[in-house]
Amino acid sequence: MEPSPTIHKGTIVDSIRVLLPRVLRRDVPAAGEHTKLMEDLGLSSSTTLELMLELEESLDIQIDVEDIDQDDFATVGTLAEFVAGHLLPAE
């Protein structure tokens, strides 16, 4: 079995910043690791999943979302941490 790839959390945070305007379909003020996805940015759990699909395309990765929980949707940082820890081996 292929080993799971690794991507640095900072890289994922940077990509999230770039992708947020596309997912939210509007300009997004500078978001940091501690920016709250729902309260500050207005993401829903569904648009957060859409953001993860965009991340998969932009970083050429596959993310296993089976274990995702509400806490992982809290901030840009917690989402990036979840993604970094749940990468699937390349097919």
Added chain:
Amino acid sequence: MTALESVATYLPSGRVPIEDLAGQLELTPMQVKLFRRYHRLAEVRREPDGTLLDLLLAAVANLDGLRGREHEIRYVLHARTFPVVVPYPVNPVHALCRILGLDHAVAFAVTHHACATGLLALDVAGRLLAHDGDGLALVLAGEKTFTRDAQLVPETSVFGEGASACLVRHAGPRDRLLAYAAHVRGEFDDELSDDPSAYQREYHSSLADVILDAAAQAHTGLGEVQLILPHNVNVVAWQRLCRRIGYPISQVLLDNVPVAGHVFCADAFLNYQTARERGLLRPGDRYIVAAAGAGRGATFSAMVFEH
């Protein structure tokens, strides 16, 4: 004690991949991908030339337990996600009664718990029959995807056509209803709420609460629950719910999500039928039927049954 005597279902043969619905539903390619990849929705059934009456009659045609017992039917209930499911003055429930020789029965629609109305209709049927002392009720579910609201649950699911018919009696050996919990959450009603995302934020905890409430009423621990028959909105919602309540996702019957989508109030009955066909329920097994209604009549409901 309300008992589910027999259940029959019908799914049209026409299969429509969700990609083919994207234009009509104004879904972006990414939203379609999200539905297929994470929500595990793949196709829905449609019967473009069929009416709601056709759908309901097809389900009843599979209900062998009704044959020869039409005179025992006291009530015919149609559980609806949407209060209005056909253009006025069409009345498919009354038409069905005429065709099947059920004119003597009191026929009416049950609404306002949105997609959790199927469980409400079972409860109403059981209560009415308890008052009468005997007789049967025919509980129907299933709708046409005839408006945009009846085609898409935004960001969540796609509706598919299909129908169910079941015979309910006040008491009987199977499947016995042990508990029913319905949490009506008017604050999430989409015509009243000033925060449309609140429902989605509270969804998992609210559905978890009602499942645990019904289990507690039935004095049943989740460890004793053989199976959960879910609503079919999507898979990811159940993955998160199972993590929250500590219940194995492998015991939630999600087989129909990719092949049928969300079939309005008929999900529970389609899943029951699948559970029976797959031999997943043995006599004495306890199972939970759970449903969540969004939009008009936001409600979270769960029933505990013993097979």
